[in-house]
Amino acid sequence: MNYTKQKSLTYNPSLTRNIGNKALTITSALFAIISVLPLILVISYVLIKGGSYINIDTIILEPEPPGDDLLSAGGIGPAITGTFIMSVIASIISIPVGVGGGIYLAEYSKSGKFAKFIRFGSNVLAGVPSIIAGVFIYAIIVSTKILFGSMFSGIAGGISLSILMVPTIIKTSDEALKLVPNDMRRAAFGVGASKFTMITNITLPAAFSSISTGVLLALARAAGETAPLIFTALFSRYYITSFDDLFYEMGSLSVLIYNFALEPYEAQNQLAWAASFILVVVLLSLNILSRWIGTLGAFSKNKV
Amino acid sequence: MDKASTSKFSLRTRPTSEKLVDVGFKNIVVAMASMVAIVLFSIFVVVYYESTESISRYGLRFLFSSAWNPVTDEYGAFTAIYGTLFTSIASLLIAIPLGVGTAIFITENIIPKYIRNVIGIMVELLAAIPSVVLGLWAVFIMEPFIRPFLNIIYELFGFIPFFGTQPLGAGMMPAILILVVMILPIITSISKDSLNQVPSKLRQAAYGIGASRWTTIFKVIIPAAISGITGGVLLALGRAMGETMAVTMIIGNSNNFSWSIFAPSYTISSMLANQFGEADGSQVSSLMYAALILMILTLLVNVFAQWIVKKLSLKYQ
Numbered sequence: 001m002n003y004t005k006q007k008s009l010t011y012n013p014s015l016t017r018n019i020g021n022k023a024l025t026i027t028s029a030l031f032a033i034i035s036v037l038p039l040i041l042v043i044s045y046v047l048i049k050g051g052s053y054i055n056i057d058t059i060i061l062e063p064e065p066p067g068d069d070l071l072s073a074g075g076i077g078p079a080i081t082g083t084f085i086m087s088v089i090a091s092i093i094s095i096p097v098g099v100g101g102g103i104y105l106a107e108y109s110k111s112g113k114f115a116k117f118i119r120f121g122s123n124v125l126a127g128v129p130s131i132i133a134g135v136f137i138y139a140i141i142v143s144t145k146i147l148f149g150s151m152f153s154g155i156a157g158g159i160s161l162s163i164l165m166v167p168t169i170i171k172t173s174d175e176a177l178k179l180v181p182n183d184m185r186r187a188a189f190g191v192g193a194s195k196f197t198m199i200t201n202i203t204l205p206a207a208f209s210s211i212s213t214g215v216l217l218a219l220a221r222a223a224g225e226t227a228p229l230i231f232t233a234l235f236s237r238y239y240i241t242s243f244d245d246l247f248y249e250m251g252s253l254s255v256l257i258y259n260f261a262l263e264p265y266e267a268q269n270q271l272a273w274a275a276s277f278i279l280v281v282v283l284l285s286l287n288i289l290s291r292w293i294g295t296l297g298a299f300s301k302n303k304v
Numbered sequence: 305m306d307k308a309s310t311s312k313f314s315l316r317t318r319p320t321s322e323k324l325v326d327v328g329f330k331n332i333v334v335a336m337a338s339m340v341a342i343v344l345f346s347i348f349v350v351v352y353y354e355s356t357e358s359i360s361r362y363g364l365r366f367l368f369s370s371a372w373n374p375v376t377d378e379y380g381a382f383t384a385i386y387g388t389l390f391t392s393i394a395s396l397l398i399a400i401p402l403g404v405g406t407a408i409f410i411t412e413n414i415i416p417k418y419i420r421n422v423i424g425i426m427v428e429l430l431a432a433i434p435s436v437v438l439g440l441w442a443v444f445i446m447e448p449f450i451r452p453f454l455n456i457i458y459e460l461f462g463f464i465p466f467f468g469t470q471p472l473g474a475g476m477m478p479a480i481l482i483l484v485v486m487i488l489p490i491i492t493s494i495s496k497d498s499l500n501q502v503p504s505k506l507r508q509a510a511y512g513i514g515a516s517r518w519t520t521i522f523k524v525i526i527p528a529a530i531s532g533i534t535g536g537v538l539l540a541l542g543r544a545m546g547e548t549m550a551v552t553m554i555i556g557n558s559n560n561f562s563w564s565i566f567a568p569s570y571t572i573s574s575m576l577a578n579q580f581g582e583a584d585g586s587q588v589s590s591l592m593y594a595a596l597i598l599m600i601l602t603l604l605v606n607v608f609a610q611w612i613v614k615k616l617s618l619k620y621q
Contacts, residue, residue, distance in 0.1 A: 017516045024518045025414055031405030032423055035492060036484040040432040042441050098337025108330060114337075120610065121340045127539070127606035128347065128599065131573045134597050135580065136347045139354050163343060170340065194322050196329045224434025227548035227573070231581045254436045258549060261440045269444070276437045279371020287432040291425075 050277025053270045059278075062257065063237050063271060066263045073267035076275045078239045079256040082154065083279075084232060085240070086252060087223045089158025094165035095215060101166070102173020107199055110178075111262035119174070131165040134228035141220065142232055147247060154240070154250030157233025161225060165218040172214020176207035176297075209297030212287070216290035220283045224256035235259055254277045336488060341401055351599060355592035372559040374583075379590035381572065383561045385597060388571040391476060391551065392544035395483035400537060401492030402484070407533075408521060413498040431489035439553035442482045447473060447554060450481070454566055472567040474556035480565070482550045487540035494539065498532020499525060531616030538609030542602045548573040572598040 010019065017152050061075030101118065109115035137160035180203045188198040204211075234249040236257065253275045260272040362379065369380025373436060398443045401450065410420040452472035470476065502523050502525050510520040526533070556568020572594045580591055 017519070021518050027410040028405045028412075029414070030401050032409040035402055035406040035488055036426050037432070038488070039426050041445070042430075042433055042438060045441055045445055046437060094400075096507075097336045100333045101340060104330075104333035104337040118337045118340055121344050122312075123610055124603060124606055125340055125344050126608075127542045127546075127602055128344075129548065129573055129602055131345065131546065131576050132546040132595055132599055133574060134350070135592070136350055138580070139350045139592075140346070166343070170337075176413065187553065191311075192316065194318065194326050196326045201579050207548055220432060224432075224436070226434070226436040227577060230577060254434055254549075257436045258441055258553070261436075261443055261553060272440055276440055279434060279563050280437055283432050283434065284429060287429060 023258040039172045050273040073271045079251040079253045082251040083253045088159040090161035093162035098169025101170040105174040122167040122170045131227040151248035152234040160228035161222040168218035176210030180206045213294035218287040232283030308360040326425040357589040358593040370561045381594045384570040384572045387569040407495035439550035442554045447478045465563040469567045470566040476565045479555040488542040494536025498529040535613035542605040552577045
C-alpha cells in the first residue's frame, strides 16, 4: 500500500474544498436574487403606483398642456392609439421583409456567400442603437419632407420602428424554417409540388408558431421604444381624426412617459406612471403570449 | 412513351404560370433579404454624408475637445465619448459577475428545476421592460433611494477624483446602475444558453476524477462555454453603448467634463436625444459626427462579438 493514512469516503463539511463550494454556491444564489430584484421592484412600483392613477378618464382623455391645470393632466388616450397605429405601420413593413428574408435564407440559399452576408448584416443591424434608426429616418424622411411634404409624422415613426423589428423577424424566421425537417420538403417535391407551393403550404405552416413568436417579440420591443420616435413622430396631444393625420406629429406612450417624467408638475408625472402601467402590462402580456405560442409548434425549439 | 400514355396516370408538365410564380416568389424574397443590406448600407452613407461638414472642419480634434457651444460654433464630443465608454464598461464590470453567476445558478442542479425556470424567465422578462419605464423608475425611485449611500461614499472617499463631487441627483452613477439592470438579461440569458450546451460528458468526466462542483464549473464548464459567454458580454457592451432613454433621463445631460462619477455627464446617445430635435446648421452636422462615432463603436463591438463566437466555438463542437 502506497498511502499511509486511510481517508474517509464520507462527506466531510469542514474540508477546505467543501467550505469553498458552499461559499460559492451561496454567492451564486445571492447573485441570482440580486438579478431578479430589479424586475420585482420595477414591476411592483409600476403596477402599484401606475395602477393607482388608472381610471376611465386617464385612458380616454387627451393630455392637457403641462402647467395649465395643476390638479388634472387629462389622459393618455391619444398616446395609446398612437403607439398602436405606429406598431401596426411598423408591422406592415417589417413582417413581409423579415419573413421574406428568412425564407430566402432558409429555403433558397442556406450557406451561399450572399446568405452569409445577409445573416451577418441582420446581426449588425440588430446591434445598431435604436437612436441611430431615429437619426437615419430623420435625415432621409423628416428633413427632406419626402412624404408628401410632411415632416414629423406617425408614418416616419412607424418606419423607424420597423428598422428595429426586421432583424429579429429575419433571424427567428430563418431559424424556425431550418428546424422543419428536410423529409417534408422532399415529400412535397415528390408529389410534384413546386417550390412556391412547398414553401407556402408545407414549411411556412410548419414553422408558423415559431415565426409568430419572433414577430410578437419584435413587436413588443418596438412598441416600447422611445429613442427612434423623439425626432420622427415627435409628440401630439390630440387624437387622430382622419387618415391625413397620419402625416402629422403623433403621440405615443413611450414619448409621453419621457416628456412628462421630466415635467416639474405632479399631475404630469402621475400621467407618466399611468402610461408606464399600460405599456408594461401590454408588453409583458405580449412577451408571455409569444412564449406560450412558441411551445405550440411541431418543430419549435422550446418544445417541452 | 407508349406505356405512359396508355396508363391512367399521365406526366404533367409544369404550366408556365406555375414557373412564373416560382421565379417571381424567389425574386421577391431575394429583394426582401437585400433590404437588410440596403438599409444598413444607407444608414452608414446617410450618417456619414450628413456629418461631412463637421468631419472636414474639426477632423480628429472633435474626439478630444469637450467644447460644445452652438453660439460660437465650436463642437467637440470628448465628454460624450468618455461618458459612453465609461458608463458602458463600468456597468459591464458590475453586470458580468451578476449575470454569469445567475446563469450558473440556474443551470446547476442546486435548487429544483421549477424554481430555476422561474428565475430564468423573470430575468428574461426584465428585458421586456421598455427603457423609458426603467428611466422613470430610476428618476423617481432608485436615485432618491441610493443618494444617501452615495453621499456616504462622497464623505468618506471625496478626496479621490472619481468620487470628488457631491451627488445631487442625476449623474453618472445612477446611469451606470440602470445600465446594469438593462444588460443583465442579455448576459444572463446568453450565458445560460451556452452553459446548457456544454456536453454533460465533460461534467461527468470531471466529477469522475474527483473534482468538486465549483472546480468543475471553473475548470471545465466555463472554459467550454466561454465563446457564448464572451459573445453575450460583447453584445451587452454594444447595447449599453447605444442605450438612450433611461440614460438620458438619469445622467444629468451636462457637457462639462468631470472625473467624478457623481457628477452629471453625457453619452453620445443622450446628447443626440437631447439636442437633435432643436439643432440646426453645423450643430446637426456635429451631432451626426457623434452619431457616426457611436455607430462605428457599436459596429466594432458587434462584429468582434460575432467573430469571437465563431472563432472560439469550434473548439468544443
